[in-house]
Amino acid sequence: MPNIDKCTEKLIKEKATALFFVLGHINASSQEIADYAGVKRTLVNYYFRSKNNLFKITYDELITNLKSSLKKIYISKQPFSNKVEELIDFLIFFRESYPYLEKFNIQEINNINRSADSILQPQGSAELNYFIKEVEQEMENGLIKKYHPINFILNIFSLVSFPIVMKPLFIEIFDIDKSEFIALLKARKQVIKTILFN
Amino acid sequence: MPNIDKCTEKLIKEKATALFFVLGHINASSQEIADYAGVKRTLVNYYFRSKNNLFKITYDELITNLKSSLKKIYISKQPFSNKVEELIDFLIFFRESYPYLEKFNIQEINNINRSADSILQPQGSAELNYFIKEVEQEMENGLIKKYHPINFILNIFSLVSFPIVMKPLFIEIFDIDKSEFIALLKARKQVIKTILFN
DNA sequence: AAATTGTTTGACATTATTGTCAAATATTTT
DNA sequence: AAAATATTTGACAATAATGTCAAACAATTT
Incomplete structure (x- = not known):
């Protein structure tokens, strides 16, 4: 056929x-x-x-998209809080579009056999460094609390990604409807923003 | 032999x-x-x-320990902020003792073939509900910001667990030494506490 | 020490999955 | 339409992993 x-x-x-x-x-x-x-x-x-090669190709394409979008946000010209908001919105959107991408990352990150030709090739970028500098600046300005700026990034990614990755588990632990949890996650966007800033 | x-x-x-x-x-x-x-x-x-049975047994033992410790903390008689601090300390300790337990959870949570006899059997508890009630109480008292109390629990688990689960990835992305990142996570305990409360 | 029970071993059958290859078929070029 | 090329197919070989079983061995009981 x-x-x-x-x-x-x-x-x-x-x-x-x-x-x-x-x-x-x-x-x-x-x-x-x-x-x-x-x-x-x-x-x-x-x-x-090979199947592995197919996997690598699909994975690389997704990651390339993700990275490119993040970089654009990191260096975009807009007020810091708007930038963070855009970052959160985009992360939520991306995580929900490909909810299992992070799952694979987690599976592979710690893989014992991970070698130089591993599928995973995480790396920093000039754009990320630019954003980190901006975070430091805002700490000086008093918009956010002062600590190692990396914590701010960790907070964003943790608060957004973890509940999505663990969704099915949390639904059972908190014994609530799937739809109710999804509504909660939707409203959570505002919670995250509030928490991140003073 | x-x-x-x-x-x-x-x-x-x-x-x-x-x-x-x-x-x-x-x-x-x-x-x-x-x-x-x-x-x-x-x-x-x-x-x-069978190998699977062995896995199930070891997993169940770990989870039983974890749950029992958490329950004790949830209902312990002490000021709320101390309780949260103890919860954070314990979670960090446990995640670092068995860093790959969460990895398995994540692998299995979304497993398509997950059935009634799945290894994973997440469930809430009276103790957790007690703690959630307490969170609501503290929201009334103004110690923490007002939103759906489940968000507070999500925040704790996310802020603690995600950076540990993703450690190797973050080390590469932020391009810092392993030892430096570990130091950062150690200091991060204080960051988390500050963020959680007003 | 003979018998019973518990433990360890190697050999085997089964199953699942992967990648290769030559033959068959379809498509395009000459 | 004949030749060359690209695509599709089924059969095959190789690999890896699992669980079973009877036989060997060790320990304990009678």
Whole structure:
């Protein structure tokens, strides 16, 4: 069965991305990927050589998007508090679009076998450093409390990401409806902003 | 080779716990577990029937400890701010003792195949509800900002756990020494307390 | 010391998954 | 339409991991 609307390679890649990072089948077998894309398993090898390579490609694309968006925000010309707000909004949006990306990061971060050719290649950037300098500036100005500026970044990422990553667990622990928790997370955006500033 | 000091069953269980949750080999093969304990692989099956069962047993023991400690803190008779401080201290201590426990939680939480007999059995408790009531009380008193009390709990767990879970990633992103980051996390305890209260 | 019970071992069968390859089929170029 | 190229398919080999089992061995009881 030939594909009319989309070339097979693109199709496989898109379906794999959704399977990995939207549906959370991070360890899907090549058979599972092929089935989800509606193609034979061998085509995964034909177009991408190996399942791992396919995974690496989809992961790299997502991370590249993420990084590029973050960098734009870090150096954007706008009042600091607006910038933080934009950062929070974007992070929430991205985490909810690909809720399982962070899950993979966590799985891989601590992987014993992680080597130089690891899929994960975290790195800082000039843009991030610029933002950190700005945080220090605002600490001088008294807008935020004074401590190591990295803490401010840690706070943002922690307060936004952790509840999303742990959502199913928290729903059971707090014994509330899924919809109620989602509403809570929505309202939480304001809570986070309040907490971050004096 | 017979074991003198410790019966084989206990030995395997202890080594497996360390391998899983201290060293982070969450997906260790039965061979790896046996090697680490210095016994033949079949003994894992002999004493624990299956690798999965062994994992479940070690996991359950850890979680039982964790829950019981948390419950004690939740209902302990002491000023609210001291209680929160104790909670933070304990959480940091526990996360650093078993840094990979949370990693497993995150892996499993979203597992598609998670069924009724899943290893994960999160649940609330009367003690937690008691603590939440107390949080609401302190919001009335003006010690903490007013919002859905669950946010306060989310904040504590997020601010403590996320930087520990993501430690290796943050070290690379912020391009700082491991020792420097550990020092930062140590000092961070105070940062968290400051943030949580008005 | 013979019998019973508990523990350890190596060999085996089973299952799941991966990547390769040659043959079949479709598409494009000449 | 013949040739060349690209894509798809099914069969195959290799690998890794799991759990079972009977036999060997050790310890304990009678």
